[in-house]
Amino acid sequence: MSVLGTVRARTTALATLASGVVLVALSAAWLATLPGEGSPGDSGSTSTARSLVYLGVPLALLLLALAVWLTLGNAMRRLESMSDTLERIDVIELQHRVNETSDDDEIARLSQAINSMLDRIEAGTLRQRSLIADASHDLQSPLVGLRTELEVGLARPDSIDVESWARRLLAASTDMEMLVLDLHLLAVAEDSKAPLNLEPVDLADIARDEVAKASHATGPDIEVIATANIPLSGDPSMLRRMIRNLLDNAVRHARSNVELSVEAHADMLVLDVVDDGPGVREVDRDRVFERFYRGDSTPASQDRPQGSSGLGLAIVRHVAEQHGGTAVLLPDTGAHFRVQLPIQV
The missing domain is CATH 1.10.287 (Helix Hairpins)
Structure with a gap:
């Protein structure tokens, strides 16, 4: 029995x-x-x-x-x-669901709860599989580049420019390092149990620091339009990385100018980063926050911009949400990213 x-x-x-x-x-x-x-x-x-x-x-x-x-x-x-x-049901066969009936009793509600749980488990498993596949794909390119450079260097050691060769190897290893660091940071940001190191933070000060660092490099002008020196409760390292990712993204796509502002509206701090690049297609405005999003401002392009891990904007959204805020891409001539964070000290 x-x-x-x-x-x-x-x-x-x-x-x-x-x-x-x-x-x-x-x-x-x-x-x-x-x-x-x-x-x-x-x-x-x-x-x-x-x-x-x-x-x-x-x-x-x-x-x-x-x-x-x-x-x-x-x-x-x-x-x-x-x-x-x-x-x-196992990790391979996650598509099965229990039968739901129209009865209004405990067993019907139990079946609905089980199916809802299975939906969440399947969605989480698919995200993990997608992450592994995308990360493997993105790590493959710099690894192949490193191997090719090393094979050429070993086969023809007298015909290479050592300085140029070393710079190419450094660039490939830097791409891998950036991807690994972003994967770790995103994993921490997505972990709801991971504690934030909360302390009073002046978002405007962090923004000015990151603008000063980004301005040293060649590229578009970065202009600070307005800053509100109002402290909020946040994790300084996570918020700094959020602003850096927004600036890096804007600098990559801007033609000549990037504008940043931090302003207070009611009980929220609003961070705006705007570039004068070609912008993002309307259908892709929410997709830019997906991990390893491969589109760019040019509709025909399917390649990730050079120097990007494909995780920067995903990290921006997760950091904002961890702090009880939001991150969106607004319709504009160029790309206009807005982050809203609650003012809590």
Whole structure:
């Protein structure tokens, strides 16, 4: 007998036993009120009533047991079906779902809860598989480049420019380092249990520091439009990385100018980073925050821009959400990213 069959049998036996005890107790109490058999008050009707009780109690218990058995049978069949389905599910076969019925009972709600849980597990597993595939693809290119350069250097050591060769190797290793660091940072940002090192942070100061660093490199002008020196409660290293990623993205796509501002609106700090590049297609405005998003401002291009790990904007959104805020791409001539963070100290 299966586990559910055992539960069904035991439940029926317990229900019948409990009901039998009650019926026997009530019948005994009622019989005690009747004249004893053979006594002067004993009449034919009394004897008939006594006989009905003797026969009716076992019959009532039998009918009760049958009703309990049939009622439990329907419920147990549904649970048995759910159990069979769940036994077929593993990390490879995640598409199975338990049958849902239109009944408004506990088992129907249980089946809905199980399917909802399975949907979340499948979505999480697919994200992990996609992450592994994308990370492997992006690591392959710099690794192949490193191997090619090393093979050429070993085969023709006298014909290479050592300085140029070393710079190419350094660039390839830097790409790999950036990807690995971003993967780690994104894993930390997505871990809801990972604690933030919260302390009062001046977002405007961090923004000015990152602008000063980015301005040393050749590229578009970076202009700080407005800054509000209002502290908020946040993780300084995570917020700094968020602003750096936004600036790196803007510098890569801008034609000549990038604008940054930090302003207070009600109980929110609003960070805007705007570039004068070609912008992003409307259909891709939310996709730019996906991990390893491979589009760029040019619709025909499917390659990730050089110097990008493909994780920068995903990190921006996760850091913003970790701090109770949002990150969006607004419609504009160029790319206009806006991060809103609650002012909490």
